[in-house]
Amino acid sequence: MPDRYRRQSPLAHLGLVARASEDQSAEAGVVMAECPFCAQTGLRGDGSLARFGNAVKTVLGIAPPTEPNTVTGPEDFADGARILWLGPDEWLIVGGDVDAEPSGALRLALSDRHAAVVDVSDGRAVIALSGPNARDVLAKGCPLDLHPRAFGPGRCAQTVLAKAHVILHQIDASPSYEIYVHRSFADYLWSWLEDAAGEFGVRISNSRSDRNGLLGGRVTP
Amino acid sequence: MLLIPCPWCGLRDEVEFKYGGEAHNNRPLVPDVHDDTAWAAYLFMKKNPKGLHLERWVHAAGCRRWFNVARDTVSNRIDGSYKIGEKPPAIAAETEESA
Ligand SMILES: [Zn+2]
Numbered sequence: 001m002p003d004r005y006r007r008q009s010p011l012a013h014l015g016l017v018a019r020a021s022e023d024q025s026a027e028a029g030v031v032m033a034e035c036p037f038c039a040q041t042g043l044r045g046d047g048s049l050a051r052f053g054n055a056v057k058t059v060l061g062i063a064p065p066t067e068p069n070t071v072t073g074p075e076d077f078a079d080g081a082r083i084l085w086l087g088p089d090e091w092l093i094v095g096g097d098v099d100a101e102p103s104g105a106l107r108l109a110l111s112d113r114h115a116a117v118v119d120v121s122d123g124r125a126v127i128a129l130s131g132p133n134a135r136d137v138l139a140k141g142c143p144l145d146l147h148p149r150a151f152g153p154g155r156c157a158q159t160v161l162a163k164a165h166v167i168l169h170q171i172d173a174s175p176s177y178e179i180y181v182h183r184s185f186a187d188y189l190w191s192w193l194e195d196a197a198g199e200f201g202v203r204i205s206n207s208r209s210d211r212n213g214l215l216g217g218r219v220t221p
Numbered sequence: 222m223l224l225i226p227c228p229w230c231g232l233r234d235e236v237e238f239k240y241g242g243e244a245h246n247n248r249p250l251v252p253d254v255h256d257d258t259a260w261a262a263y264l265f266m267k268k269n270p271k272g273l274h275l276e277r278w279v280h281a282a283g284c285r286r287w288f289n290v291a292r293d294t295v296s297n298r299i300d301g302s303y304k305i306g307e308k309p310p311a312i313a314a315e316t317e318e319s320a
Binding site: 068069086087088090143144145157158159160165 | 229230231232233234236237282283284285286
């Protein structure tokens with residue numbers, strides 16, 4: 001883990017904090033934000049074993065989802081960890097303080113199981129996309145059926161967006177989404193999204209939901 | 222463009238998948254006792270049918286699991302998919318025997 005004062009989010013170089021503070025159209029059809037420094041932990045194990053799920057639940061308060069492409073936990077990861085289904089024996093835990101080594105307690109609880117817990121926090125950038133036209137933007141580059149009857153709040157999927165591998169998570173029906181993308185693709189994907197959203201009007205936000213005050217960019221010590 | 226049914230994720234677009242060749246063609250468990258002819262049969266002699274084909278696919282950009290698909294090589298019609306280690310769906314098995 002780098003020194004805290006040196007750490008930069010994958011999109012820090014775009015100056016999104018400054019752009020968000022500029023006068024912007026209030027009529028934007030799409031709102032974009034980076035969600036910097038959210039703790040991400042890779043989890044592997046046998047989801048069909050009750051004791052595996054129970055061990056995770058003991059530590060996090062929620063069990064890994066067993067239904068494919070669903071998420072357990074609160075809508076907002078500021079309210080606690082949530083778990084995204086990635087495969088029948090693979091999940092992504094999102095939330096918690098990135099500096100608190102969130103995987104430690106979990107690793108301990110699973111130490112006598114055939115399981116793996118890996119901190120992957122800095123591996124992916126997280127982009128929040130919301131607004132009335134958010135679905136239209138995604139539909140331009142994603143083969144997934146995004147219609148609410150097929151993909152609604154609480155669902156997640158690994159898929160491709162503008163040819164980049166992403167994890168897509170729909171947060172609510174407004175609709176708002178969170179997009180997890182590998183760090184080296186973050187600049188490309190942000191540019192693609194902003195270009196694709198241009199026709200609807202884009203507003204850059206400082207917070208992932210305009211509800212809480214998560215700042216993008218550089219962390220001050 | 223095909224819509225391929227992943228046993229876990231359901232119908233997904235072909236671009237999320239990679240093709241893995243003929244299914245149920247397993248590597249010899251005890252390689253040492255295999256002679257060249259048997260190795261050649263395993264490595265090179267594929268069924269390559271015109272019609273129903275049981276084949277491996279991997280959901281590469283999705284859940285990253287390997288599974289089997291029953292696909293018609295002429296019409297591209299997909300009759301179903303099933304997990305590795307499972308028997309092919311009944312409809313596929315019958316068609317294959319009669320073919
Ligand atoms: Zn899948």
